[in-house]
Amino acid sequence: MSNVVEVLNPFDLEKIGSVEVKSWNDINVMLNVAHGLHRDRGTWLPAYRRIEVLKNTARIMSGRAEDLAMLIASEGGKPLIDARIEVTRAIDGVELCIHEICQMAGREIPMDLTAAGSGRIAFTQREPIGVVVAASAFNHPLNLIVHQVAPAVATGCPVLVKPALDTPLSCEAFVDILYEAGLPKEWCHLTICQNDVAERMITDARVGFFSFIGSARVGWMLRSKLAPGTRCALEHGGAAPVIIDETADIDAMIPLLTKGGFYHSGQVCVSVQRVFAPSGMVETVARKLAEAASALKVGDARDASVECGPLIRPGEVDRVEQWVDEAVAGGARVMTGGKRLGRTTYAPTILLNPPADASVSTSEIFGPVVCVYEYDDLSAAYEAANALPFAFQASVFTKSLDTAMHAVRYLDATAVMVNDHTAFRVDWMPFAGRHQSGYNTGGIGYTMHDMTQDKMAVIRL
Template sequence: MSQTLQVLQAFDRTVVSEIPMDDARTLEAKLASAARTMRDRRAWLKPHQRSGILWRTASLLEARQAHFAQLIAREGGKPLSDAAVEVIRAIDGLRNAAEELRVFAGREIPMGLTPASEGRWAFTTKEPIGVVAAISAFNHPLNLIVHQVAPAIAVGCPVIVKPAMATPLSCLDFVALLREAGLDEPWCQTFITDDNALAERLATDPRVAFLSFIGSARVGWYLRSKLAPGTRCALEHGGAAPVIVDRSAPLDRIIEPIVKGGYYHAGQVCVSTQRIFVHADVMDEFVERLAARVRSLRVGDPLLQETEVGPLITPHEANRVMSWTDEAVSAGAVIIGGGRQSETTLMPAILVEPAVDSKVSQLEIFGPVTCVYGFQELDKAIDIANSLPFAFQASVFSADIGPAMRAARRLDASTVLVNDHTAFRTDWMPFAGRRQSGYGVGGIPYSMEEMSQEKMLVLRYDG
């Protein structure tokens, strides 16, 4: 008898659903099916077929927005208003992948530049890289799946997707939409398991040509070290996103985006605003304004339309965030707000001047906590912002172009946002962690490039 997985509602830990899990035999069958599908080049889906499937899936998802928003809020704990935005992004992501196929092509390679290359015409074409293993995270249980699956379908790769065990239902229902849109099962299969050894077997099987991994750096870098020879990968981890607030920044206009960046989805976002460096001239007023807005955030059941901050994904995570906060306070940080509301929900907190060696200053919090530090010299604040072994997105708020551009040039980040929060992204822009924060480039068009390979064709002719 196969084992089952209980999927719990993030907010109150009640059972949402119970679903069957896959075992080693099922994994082998799915890998064999995907590899067989990839080998049969005559049966590869044509671009118009792939595009049509993506467009139809987008339409099906659009018709079921309310269902998916509720599902995201229940299993993942994201507030319903934000969950609705996630569904809209997923719809757009599918259309983005389909539209990208209109320009997804090789290029001509010039010949005749030397006598030896005369009489030849050369160009490249795009081919799918092979079987894709996609291992996903809980915090955007629909949109992250779309980020991994839609590019694979678009370029013609069979994909096996393993959702996070806390949030598998959005993935399962999404794959059901793909079936309804006409995609045969071997082109997109799910793999449901809580067995880490089986998940590792999926990622490291030699039949897998590309691993897409979204999750913890510890697991991602470990899996990369175990990949079969020739397997390529993209890793998306997290960071401790820094924000620079210059003395010229208009405080009445910057608090709202900073709060959104720091407390969206209870801080459970890989580019969530975490470390805020504020010029000493405006430090007191900034903290006062930030504290007033943070205290007003409505915490509670994500299914309620008015909720702004929902639960942490598990009680364990809530306990961890509380322990990190307590440690920082014990070492001298001043705390504003905070505290536990329930088993899974925490009141948003601000930590003022936590020690530089505390966990909240050194590691990704992944909870509803921001840290505020004062500075006198911009370059010193930038040096501290750049001092951690990971780097992803960063922000600078300034009304003066000089400090804004100085910070934009010197911050170690793959993206620097000027007068916007660190968690901003669109799904067609490049999205990549630096150093320990990731490997490869995300964003739907960029993932399509990563999941494809070029083939050269050289035609020799007379005359």
């Protein structure tokens, strides 16, 4: 008999729902069905059917936007004000998939460039890559699922989706909406399962593409075990750096850094984590950030006035507490916070000059902590910013065009924001980590490209 996992609200740890956990036998059947669909080209869904399903999906989601937002807040602890934005982004993501279907075209390949190719014409088409298995993270429980599943639907790939066990209800709701919108159930399978079963599913030879959002340790391990021929995209975390120079407008940057650092209590892969400020400005920057952080309301994410919700599990509060205590013992100054507020919440925290070898300086915090460091030479700030084995997004605050362009060139990041926080994103831009932070590129259009492959026809006239 299948097990059942209870889903808890991360603030009060009360049960809000339950989901059935699938066994390997269940998932093996799903893989067979999905693989059979892809192998039988006569069953492929034409573009107009996929567009119709996605249009209906966006319409249904729009009509249930508030319910979806409350579900995100309830199971994931994301403040309702931000959960509503996540729902809007998710709907936009579905609609973006429709737009990208229209761009999913091949091209003509010139053949008469040499005598050997003369007398032929050639063109390419994009075909679905095969069965997609998508494993997702807890921190955006609806929008991440949309970014992984909707592109699979849009490209005509059968998909098996595994949400985080902490936040499966939003995924379940989205899959049910796809069915309601007209997607035949065999094209999308909800595979809530334990880690050992998930690994067996992901590494199965019937999988054509593996999409993973989560920890680097797990992602790279799974990539090393993929079956030959399985393509993949991995999205992990970072410890996003911010460079401030002497010309920067401090008052203008504080609200941006506060949002970028404490959005979803810092549980975002590109959260502001390491802020480097000139020694003559560092006290002012840290103090003003502390004032803004201390004014944030912490509590139950379902309360529309709350700005920082709980961490996803009590164990994460324990970990953040240990990391901050370690930094303070090493000489960091607590400008605000530095303490847990309860079993499930931690105070928004600003640390000034933590040791370079402290966990808060070398690893992704994934909690409500921002570190501020002083520097005397801008090149030393770049060196510190680039010192870690992972890199994602970064930012620079300056009024100098020279400094801005220097930062764009010298910061080791896939995207450098000028006069904005590191967590900025729109869903049609490329979104990816470098080094240990990821593999391949996210973003709706980029994901759809990865889920398809070229086929060329060469016609001899």
